[in-house]
Amino acid sequence: MPSRPSLVQIAERVGVSPATVSRAFNRPELLNDATRERILATARQLGFRPSKVGSSLRSGSTRTLGLLLPTMSNPVFAACFEGAEERALKAGYSVMLATTGYDARREREAARSLLDHRVEGMILTVADPARSATLAELAASGVPFVLAYNESDRHPFVSVDNFAAAGDMVEQLVASGHRRLAMISGPLDASDRASKRLDGVLDRAARLDLPAPTHVSMPRHTAADRDRLRSLLSSPRPPSALFCSNDLLAASVIAELATLGLRVPDDLSVCGFDGMAFGALMVPSLASVHQPSSEIGSQACHELLKALAGGSSRSVRLPHRLSGGGTVARLAVD
Amino acid sequence: MPSRPSLVQIAERVGVSPATVSRAFNRPELLNDATRERILATARQLGFRPSKVGSSLRSGSTRTLGLLLPTMSNPVFAACFEGAEERALKAGYSVMLATTGYDARREREAARSLLDHRVEGMILTVADPARSATLAELAASGVPFVLAYNESDRHPFVSVDNFAAAGDMVEQLVASGHRRLAMISGPLDASDRASKRLDGVLDRAARLDLPAPTHVSMPRHTAADRDRLRSLLSSPRPPSALFCSNDLLAASVIAELATLGLRVPDDLSVCGFDGMAFGALMVPSLASVHQPSSEIGSQACHELLKALAGGSSRSVRLPHRLSGGGTVARLAVD
DNA sequence: TGCAACGATGAAAACGTTTGCAGTCTGTTC
DNA sequence: GAACAGACTGCAAACGTTTTCATCGTTGCA
Numbered sequence: 245m246p247s248r249p250s251l252v253q254i255a256e257r258v259g260v261s262p263a264t265v266s267r268a269f270n271r272p273e274l275l276n277d278a279t280r281e282r283i284l285a286t287a288r289q290l291g292f293r294p295s296k297v298g299s300s301l302r303s304g305s306t307r308t309l310g311l312l313l314p315t316m317s318n319p320v321f322a323a324c325f326e327g328a329e330e331r332a333l334k335a336g337y338s339v340m341l342a343t344t345g346y347d348a349r350r351e352r353e354a355a356r357s358l359l360d361h362r363v364e365g366m367i368l369t370v371a372d373p374a375r376s377a378t379l380a381e382l383a384a385s386g387v388p389f390v391l392a393y394n395e396s397d398r399h400p401f402v403s404v405d406n407f408a409a410a411g412d413m414v415e416q417l418v419a420s421g422h423r424r425l426a427m428i429s430g431p432l433d434a435s436d437r438a439s440k441r442l443d444g445v446l447d448r449a450a451r452l453d454l455p456a457p458t459h460v461s462m463p464r465h466t467a468a469d470r471d472r473l474r475s476l477l478s479s480p481r482p483p484s485a486l487f488c489s490n491d492l493l494a495a496s497v498i499a500e501l502a503t504l505g506l507r508v509p510d511d512l513s514v515c516g517f518d519g520m521a522f523g524a525l526m527v528p529s530l531a532s533v534h535q536p537s538s539e540i541g542s543q544a545c546h547e548l549l550k551a552l553a554g555g556s557s558r559s560v561r562l563p564h565r566l567s568g569g570g571t572v573a574r575l576a577v578d
Numbered sequence: 579m580p581s582r583p584s585l586v587q588i589a590e591r592v593g594v595s596p597a598t599v600s601r602a603f604n605r606p607e608l609l610n611d612a613t614r615e616r617i618l619a620t621a622r623q624l625g626f627r628p629s630k631v632g633s634s635l636r637s638g639s640t641r642t643l644g645l646l647l648p649t650m651s652n653p654v655f656a657a658c659f660e661g662a663e664e665r666a667l668k669a670g671y672s673v674m675l676a677t678t679g680y681d682a683r684r685e686r687e688a689a690r691s692l693l694d695h696r697v698e699g700m701i702l703t704v705a706d707p708a709r710s711a712t713l714a715e716l717a718a719s720g721v722p723f724v725l726a727y728n729e730s731d732r733h734p735f736v737s738v739d740n741f742a743a744a745g746d747m748v749e750q751l752v753a754s755g756h757r758r759l760a761m762i763s764g765p766l767d768a769s770d771r772a773s774k775r776l777d778g779v780l781d782r783a784a785r786l787d788l789p790a791p792t793h794v795s796m797p798r799h800t801a802a803d804r805d806r807l808r809s810l811l812s813s814p815r816p817p818s819a820l821f822c823s824n825d826l827l828a829a830s831v832i833a834e835l836a837t838l839g840l841r842v843p844d845d846l847s848v849c850g851f852d853g854m855a856f857g858a859l860m861v862p863s864l865a866s867v868h869q870p871s872s873e874i875g876s877q878a879c880h881e882l883l884k885a886l887a888g889g890s891s892r893s894v895r896l897p898h899r900l901s902g903g904g905t906v907a908r909l910a911v912d
Numbered sequence: 913t914g915c916a917a918c919g920a921t922g923a924a925a926a927c928g929t930t931t932g933c934a935g936t937c938t939g940t941t942c
Numbered sequence: 943g944a945a946c947a948g949a950c951t952g953c954a955a956a957c958g959t960t961t962t963c964a965t966c967g968t969t970g971c972a
Contacts, residue, residue, distance in 0.1 A: 916970090921966085924964105941946080
């Protein structure tokens with residue numbers, strides 16, 4: 245197993261200068277056809293491919309983007325990744341991915357590591373853009389970045405309008421005859437999305453003269469806590485519909501309800517937020533606010549690339565869409 | 579926005595040699611306390627962090643691993659990624675992730691790109707290790723790699739024993755009173771796992787004197803084709819249980835069955851393979867062969883790190899586990 | 913014939929680090 | 943007082959590229 249040959253060794257072998265070998269790969273049109281072929285043939289034969297490490301150093305450009313997302317276990321972020329990756333690939337960029345597990349410390353470390361690798365730009369989702377140390381550091385570093393899913397008035401982002409979207413779901417629940425709602429979320433301080441969605445729910449409920457929806461916060465983002473769920477349902481006038489701040493949580497809620505002997509939607513309606521592909525496969529299918537995750541990723545990447553090309557990134561709000569599902573019952577009017 | 583300072587500029591600023599600055603970060607114990615502090619302070623103040631590009635070039639080590647997986651939309655691979663990432667992180671490695679979308683061409687391009695970036699090792703899942711051009715190239719390159727999910731007698735891998743695992747599921751189905759089985763998979767030539775699982779099913783069925791299970795191949799890995807499903811069920815003696823070669827496919831099958839008016843498990847039993855976390859949240863919960871995806875990722879990474887440390891990687895078969903679920907009915911004996 | 917322009921290639925510097933070797937102190941030991 | 947050890951730091955080369963500038967033939971044209 246020969247240690248990878250370098251451009252210089254190819255040059256020696258072929259009997260040309262390193263510059264010429266370099267040109268054979270980067271500016272092939274500059275070379276005499278015969279020379280070029282001779283070089284490429286030798287390169288192929290020896291298994292040579294130019295090292296990006298060397299070229300990054302010399303050119304000052306790594307052609308690599310950093311992606312910093314909470315977790316890949318949430319299909320929303322997985323889709324976002326794929327959207328961004330595809331877009332990056334088309335533009336000739338590679339992707340370094342790091343996950344934070346919703347942990348601020350890991351988030352900071354990972355961002356630093358990405359910067360150390362000299363990624364040229366970054367796409368990331370943080371807990372709360374207003375208080376994120378990571379974001380401050382990133383801004384100070386001068387490396388362009390675009391937020392995904394977060395909303396911010398200080399930094400470019402790509403997301404849906406969480407406030408409005410949550411409100412629209414309330415409206416749809418009301419249209420189905422529901423008036424007593426509850427919002428279920430994970431820890432609010434670890435997700436500005438969840439906060440915005442809750443605000444949207446409360447606001448719209450108020451406008452529609454609904455009784456103020458209860459809010460229950462679960463200890464984890466994507467798993468329902470059985471006791472808190474039970475206590476919510478045993479209140480004097482329990483909700484007829486549970487709006488969960490994300491789809492995984494909704495699925496978990498439904499599963500917990502089943503263990504409590506409650507069937508969805510017959511005994512209780514449930515809906516989520518995200519529109520993950522999987523929701524459509526559930527039986528009954530999960531009602532949700534669909535956000536175009538893959539597009540969020542690709543758009544974020546697109547905006548980032550604009551910045552890298554010397555332009556500047558704009559914030560983008562992509563349209564959401566209510567995807568009705570079998571988990572919300574149509575109630576007879578009181 | 580000041581362009582990132584280099585180690586040399588810090589050196590000048592502090593009034594020491596570049597070597598000393600380098601040591602402040604890599605061998606701090608070598609330095610006089612005062613010097614070290616002066617350097618680190620200036621570095622912090624100017625926002626300097628040593629560039630991995632420079633150090634990779636000089637040291638010949640990028641401390642980066644490549645991950646090449648079919649898709650992040652399948653939670654199995656997402657979990658595998660997270661397992662590997664965590665393990666890599668602990669060892670001080672970063673991760674470059676690329677997805678192939680089950681496409682051989684993209685697979686090859688992505689592998690090359692990772693090699694160009696001089697990843698020190700690679701973890702990957704290919705369609706069929708025996709015929710993979712990517713794998714051949716990779717082996718020729720001399721970069722160590724470990725297969726995940728694939729099984730091979732020529733390359734190190736980490737996976738479950740697909741043949742045996744599928745057989746065990748057959749056994750469990752039989753224990754629940756099922757005798758007429760069907761296996762549903764995606765395109766076999768794009769997944770050696772699916773093939774092995776099918777073999778396992780056929781083999782065990784034969785041993786148990788079952789009627790030979792039908793096999794239906796769907797055009798896509800994770801989506802059921804309605805027509806093929808219908809034609810399977812309208813055969814003279816239709817199966818009572820459908821064994822799907824992965825969980826996403828199983829979920830899709832269940833959803834399709836629902837649109838055909840068939841309820842699971844009352845009218846038909848369904849089970850999958852993967853044990854994705856999500857299956858447990860389905861109602862009823864999805865019966866499946868659980869493979870420890872996160873551990874597959876971390877073990878693969880572990881084996882890879884062993885190779886990088888000068889040792890060699892061994893193939894590992896991790897234990898599978900049948901996770902009984904509500905989607906398989908317990909039939910009365912004929 | 914002379915000169916410009918062009919095509920093809922080479923020489924060398926530069927990118928940001930790391931590290932073996934050598935050097936300068938200081939303090940210690942006979 | 944000399945030799946020496948140890949602590950600390952500097953010098954300079956090297957890693958694999960890219961790119962500017964220069965060079966050398968050739969060709970086209972006046």
